[in-house]
Amino acid sequence: METKPIKIVVYHCRNLQLFNNGNQKALARRKPGLKLVPIPCSGKVEAHHLLKTLAAGTQGVLVVACEEKACRFVEGSMRSHKRVDYARSWLEELGIEQERVEYVHVPPRDLDALERLIDEFKARVEALGNMFSERSP
């Protein structure tokens, strides 16, 4: 039986300029289950976005931010880092593996680095297994 690819969502800061000329679609096609969500600044990500993403059936969420000193909006990366930590503290309280939400930096325009990070993250999440057992009302 064919198994479904696990769902991974990547929120990435648009200012990293990782994608152009449709290579975002190409990357998503190469990696089934992967959803790439561009955001104006990683600082726009809040803890409830991350938990909602997981509650919707995603197995892992990666937040890709600019280096903290390079943030175009000065505090954006610092804020998203704190929010990811906060979301992870919720996961701990809920008894869910904190590793399902991660915060990473990649150099601007370095798509290879992003792809490598996604592969590593996906492997870690796959090792954790499925978050939910079969549901009943």
Added chain:
Amino acid sequence: MIVAERKPIEEIKRMLEGYPSVLVVGCDSCVAECAAGGHRETQLLAAALQLAFGKEGKSPVITEACIDRQCVDDFIESIASLVPEHAAILSLGCGAGVQALARVYSDKPVFPALDTLFIGETEMRGIWQENCLGCGQCKLGYFGAVCPVTRCSKRLMNGPCGGSKDGRCEVNPDIRCGWQMIIDRLEALGELARLSEYIPPVDWSTSHSGGPRRVVREDQLP
């Protein structure tokens, strides 16, 4: 504003056990300012509950809504269409909000998601300070707008006590001596002479001694 803190998720989950659908209702006033019950926290708690129940193989319907003020009927009525579809309500309002929801939607069980702590102010982002006890007879005018009832651990009206040391409180050295704050402020204003007036001890009969308090204003009644 009213300052509150979220209850542990286990306690919230225990209260909601067995209900097939829950309406999570936030309040975008005081508890939003203290990052405990506003629209962000409502969405966060709703998602957390979905994860918590999902982990146990359960999937109750969890809907979120947020109203501007949970303690005023006009605002509470804005969720009237959602209430009948749910078996229980989880409120992220203060204690007053929870009770107001329960009064308006009297046929629904209503549960608190927060512990209501105190009346306070936002000292800075992430820090909230208690500074009013609602004693019912405000004397801030005598004390340079620093409340001895709340800011002094011993609630002294003619302090400071002998335990005040280097501007810190003897009860808890982590907090500033309320009386030191009063003196510093009045000194800076050049109004230290105000303290030469004797202020009698607080008459607690205007506080909680007579049961729940009520204010009635004829001019405001319909």
